[in-house]
Amino acid sequence: MKKFLAMSILAACSSSVFADVNYSLAITEPEHHLGNVSVEFPETAQAHLDVKLPAWRTGRYEILNLANGVRFFDAKDDDGKPLKWEKIDHSTWRVHLNEPTHVNIDYQVYANELGKRARHIDDSHAFIDASGFFMFSESFRQDPVTVKLDVPKAWRSVSGMENAGSKHSFKAADYDILVDSPIETGINELHKFTVDGRDYELVIWGDGNYDVEQMLTDLKKLVATGNVIWDSYPYERYVFMVHATSGAGGATEHLNSTIIQRPRDRFGSRKDYLAFISTAAHEFIHTWNVKAYRPKGIAPYDYTNINYAKTLWIAEGSTSYFEDHLLVRSGIAKTDEFFDTLTKTINRHLQTPGREVQSAAETSFDKWINQGGDHARNYSTNIYLEGSLISMALDIDLLEKSDGKISYRDVHRALYNKHRLPDGFTPDDVKAILKELTGRDYSAWWQANVDEPAAIDFDALLAKVGLGLTRPEGAKSVPSIDSFAKNSGELLTLTHVRRGGAAWQAGLTTDDKIVAFNKKHVGKDLKASLETFKAGDTVTVDFIRRDALQSTTLTLGEDFDKEKKVTALKDATPAQMALFKAWMGVDHPNQAK
Missing domain, CATH: 1.10.390.10 (Neutral Protease Domain 2)
Structure with missing residues (x-):
């Protein structure tokens, strides 16, 4: 009985094992951003076939509702007869079947969202990410696929996929490879x-x-x-x-x-x-970090729902961290250029009050719903910024405690060798690798820096590799309201009010329009309008909120006309310079001096 049931279930899924799913896209009205898609699914004996368009695309952890560009959906059987269908959720069409048959789907796609990097068609090209164009069925997700394009004669088509017999056709082993292999076709x-x-x-x-x-x-x-x-x-x-x-x-x-x-x-x-x-x-x-190994929770991808993971900071932030290392090691970027990039990263972190509120694990989990704007900077952080700096802190800690023999690169080498897809890695897997590499338990470090908001002592951290975070000589103290503003005609509109800063404590908020300090019009430049004051002065601020003029008093905070910069310590010791070389793969800037 069990054997018969298993065979029946297999037959219900498909009458052929790993038959091709064939896609075609005809771009006949590129100037109107329209494409016509046809999909041929293999024969199936199911009572119905659910076909879906992803609700998001890989690499962008945000629900994009890509199905909103689909129109004129139609389904037919082997003989070209219409099949009954209904849309059952935001991105799923259910096709009802009365007997075993191939299922042929046709629909139109509107593709005019270049910046989302999922779908775009115009009279010069098309960028085709399968998530924005090609529907799939879980029943045939592991089956081979082919893609044929009908495009203007002068266009060239390029993809990471293999060609399938012609210059505008491609093939992949399954839908997951298709969805991760975009096509650029056009004048290029x-x-x-x-x-x-x-x-x-x-x-x-x-x-x-x-x-x-x-x-x-x-x-x-x-x-x-x-x-x-x-x-x-x-x-x-x-x-x-x-x-x-x-x-x-x-x-x-x-x-x-x-x-x-x-x-x-x-x-x-x-x-x-x-x-x-x-x-x-x-x-x-x-290509390694995310595409060869990635966090459990986004492996395998669920294309129609949120994919939660607490280690997206490793997927994105560690990638941001390593990019500078490869540029320096390859000679593409100079160490001074790396120092400038690191300076911006650290200063941005220090100017983000959300770093004190949200941990790297929390911001990873919330990546799908994190909002931008003022509130996000005051109460949240992001996987790129925090992940990069936490990666640096961990890397230097590993190098220091091993006399330069063990680094964060070894952690990623182990992730690649031990946790390659299809299985994803967990926080415990990373901690196990750290213990295996060093013989030490990193649970307490992880709790303090990943599960809780990290409090990085940059002076102490950078000194270990012969660097410092210092204010340039001649930097002058200047008054500040601890806010950013944009010029909106004759007024300045606040765009970010730093939590706990001078404007925050005075009750000012984003979208307030600053009119005057001590009854003097602020003009078009916030800093210039504050030049006659000094830190600690109390000023009267006139501002417009809800189209009404209001006033408040504000005690000016202190800032500097020059930010702190990462620089090489002139008196770096041989040990610091040796650790720098183990860290960056090149000599410390003062090594030969």
């Missing part, structure tokens, strides 16, 4: 290169002030650094996709590719170029 330029026997492609859509030769030179250096952390590479071919565009910015990691978006005129200066190549390093690191 393509460059290919090989490093250490692995093939790479750089495809660029859009005109901009980028220097392709510089990009290729540095990408070649970057991709050679994988062995700085890991024992092997998880791919034989990798694709860098770049959008030089307007109105969109950011990047997303994928299985063996990445999509990087930047304003078309933000490549030329050294500052802008470093931002680009840093992003490329970040996404390259994700």
Whole structure:
């Protein structure tokens, strides 16, 4: 009886084991951002087949409701006869079946959300992330897939997936690979290169002030650094996709590719170029950290619901931390440029009151619902910022206690070797690796720095590697209301009021429009309007709230005209300089002096 039941269940799932799911996308009206999708599901004997479009996409931990672009859904059987269907939730269509049959689905997709990096079509290209275009069924999620594109004749199609017989068709082993292998098709330029026997492609859509030769030179250096952390590479071919565009910015990691978006005129200066190549390093690191191993809770992906995990700070923050290391070790960035980046990270952390409220574990869990704006800065933090600094604190602690022999790189090497997908890792797995590497129990450290808001002593931490966090010479004390403001015509509108600061204590809040200090109009620049005062002065503030003029008194806080900066200690000891080299892989700036 049990054997018969098991066979019946198997037959109900599908009449063929691992038959192909075939997708096609026709882009016939690109100027209207429209595409027509067809999906052929294998024969099934189920009473109904649920087909879904993901509600979010990998790499962005936020419900995006991607099904809102679907129209003209239709379902037919083997003979082209209509099948009854109904939509049962925000992203699931249920197709009812009376007998075993293939199920053929057709629908239209509206794709005009470039910045979400899930779906975009226009008259020059299409960026196709499967989560924004291609429906799936759990019944066939592990079956092989093919994708065929019908696009304008002059377009070129590039993806991390293998080609399937033509230049506009691709194949993947299953839907999970498809959804993690976006396609860039359109008018673009393509460059290919090989490093250490692995093939790479750089495809660029859009005109901009980028220097392709510089990009290729540095990408070649970057991709050679994988062995700085890991024992092997998880791919034989990798694709860098770049959008030089307007109105969109950011990047997303994928299985063996990445999509990087930047304003078309933000490549030329050294500052802008470093931002680009840093992003490329970040996404390259994700090929291991997230795509080869990732936290339990997002492994395997649940494409239609929130995927909770308390270690997203490792997935994102540790990746941010390592990107600077690879840039320095490869010679792409100088140590002074690294110090500038670290300075910004530390100062941003110190200027975020939420660091005292929310732990890295909590912000990881809440990533899906974290709101932006003033409240978030005052009561929350984020996985990138906190994760990066906690990674640094752990790395230097490991190096110091092992005389430079054990580092945080060893932790990630062990995660890659021991917790590769499909299984995800847990906080206990990381603590077990730490104990195995060092012989010490890191539970108390974890509680103090991960499960509770971390209180990092940057002076003590940086000194261990011969660095300091100091105010530049000649820095002057200036008065402050501990707030940020934007120019809104003739008035200044508060955009962030730091919790516990001068404006906060005076009862001011975001969206208040500052009119005057001591009855003198503030003008268009907040700092300039405070130049006649000094820290500790009490001033009268006139402001507009709910279209009514109000007043309050405020005691000015103290700030400085120059922020503290990370610099190399001139009197760094040989031990500090040795630890710096073990940490960054290059000599301490004062090593040869």
